[in-house]
Amino acid sequence: MTQPAPAPAPTPDGDPWWISNYRGTGYLERYGSHDGATTRRDVAFLAARLALQTDHTILDLCCAFARHTAELTRRGYTHTTGVDLSQDLLDHAAATAAADGERINLLHADVRGLPLDDGCADAVLLLFNSFGFLDTTDEDLGVLREAFRVLRPGGRMAMDHFTPHPDTTGMGTRTVRGDHAETTQQVTWDPATRRLNRHTTTAYDDGTTDTSHSSVRLYTPAELTELLHAAGFVVDEQFGGYDARPLTADSSRHLVTAHRP
Structure with a gap:
């Protein structure tokens, strides 16, 4: 049986891992060369399933180096904003876009308390397993409630989460x-x-x-669905991947779309 790892050690400055891990360039070294074709596939799928329009206000929460934000902007969704708590990753995203002759909208903010008005967004994204970082289920639920708050009635959300699969x-x-x-x-x-x-x-x-x-806390599809309902969402579709494969008991990935009624 796999043995549990030790609990994450406190960082020298006392910050939790989900702040300290995203300083500097370490995260970029692990994921910065992410396949561009994969990002384009993700965005095409999400745009279709969420029925995104180019004038929609879209929030890409926990965007890291904003690859989905950038791709949406390239496709004409110019009211897309990438939101992240790591200023280092946002600076990298801005510099990368500038080097390509592009400009993307970025916001340095904590997803638990967004400096945004109620109902300001048409769509919210929470992708690449950027959920479950906090210490308790109640705190994770708070993230979903904040996403619900900033969505307009009828607004759509998409989440991409790994399941506790072997x-x-x-x-x-x-x-x-x-x-x-x-x-x-x-x-x-x-x-x-x-x-x-x-x-x-x-x-x-x-x-x-x-x-x-x-x-990172991994939720089963049933657990995540329950959290979405508790936050106020109505779940629309669930898949086992970006190729629209059905969600099954053997799915290692859970892609879910939902809306604010």
Whole structure:
């Protein structure tokens, strides 16, 4: 049986992992070279399923380096805004867009308390397993309630979440090569807390290294559906992936769309 990883150690400045992990370039080394074709596929699917219009106000919450924000903007959805708590990742997103001769809208904010008016958005995205970071289910529910608050009545939301599937919980140790570093992750599953824990070491080409820890709560499709209902959403569609495959008991990914009634 896979042994639980130690609880994430506190960072030197006392911040939780979901702040400290997204400072600097470590996250970019792990995921910054994400396949552009995959992002284009994701956006095409979401635009169709959410019936997005180019004049819609779209919020890409926990956007990281804003790959979905950028692709939506390229497709004419110019009222799209990427929202994230990491200023480093937002700065990278802005610089990347500028280098391509583009401009994207970005907002530095905490998803638990968005500085936005009630009902300001036509659509909200919460993608690439950017949910379940907080310590308790009640805190996670608070994120969904905030997403509900900023949606107009009839507004749509899409979430992409990994399920507690053996392909996810049994990853073990893996190594990823980025542009300037090699990252090794030890991934373990704690069945008691239902959390996926990662111990990450990034070795940069200049000889420096850094380590980090993370812990994400994985919800089953039934659990996530219950949370969405508790936040006020009506669930519309559920899939096992961006190819519209049916959601089954063997799905490692849960893609769900919902709306605010």
